[in-house]
Amino acid sequence: MRLHGPGARQWLDLLDDEVEPRVLESLEATLVVWSSLWPDRPDERIRFDIEPDGPGSRLRWTLLTPGPEPTASKIGHMRFRLNFLVNERLRSSYGQ
Numbered sequence: 024m025r026l027h028g029p030g031a032r033q034w035l036d037l038l039d040d041e042v043e044p045r046v047l048e049s050l051e052a053t054l055v056v057w058s059s060l061w062p063d064r065p066d067e068r069i070r071f072d073i074e075p076d077g078p079g080s081r082l083r084w085t086l087l088t089p090g091p092e093p094t095a096s097k098i099g100h101m102r103f104r105l106n107f108l109v110n111e112r113l114r115s116s117y118g119q
Contacts, residue, residue: 033114041104044069052080060104064097066090069105084109 037043037060044057052073059067068087073080086101093101 031087034116036112038104058065064088064093064101065092067101082109 034079035043040063044060046053046055046069047058048054048056054073056061057069057070059065060069061067062113064090065080068089070085070087072083072085084105086098086105088098
């Protein structure tokens with residue numbers, strides 16, 4: 024499953040060292056798990072937990088790093104990129 028394509032919201036602007044993640048797991052309206060954005064860290068997973076919250080929903084993303092622990096600099100970069108892509112680009116594509 025592709026995350027974006029023709030006619031979709033254009034929010035997933037990847038850097039040169041990133042690849043489009045794949046949806047590895049999903050449970051309708053409650054859970055989505057992506058593959059890694061970073062080819063040099065292929066075992067990383069990004070987990071999205073979704074909960075109802077009044078008329079909308081609440082989203083929590085978690086970066087899962089099962090392989091060797093990344094350096095503090097690398098983990099900071101990964102967190103920054105996920106925060107920017109999800110909390111900035113994706114949200115603003117919905118007008119929030």
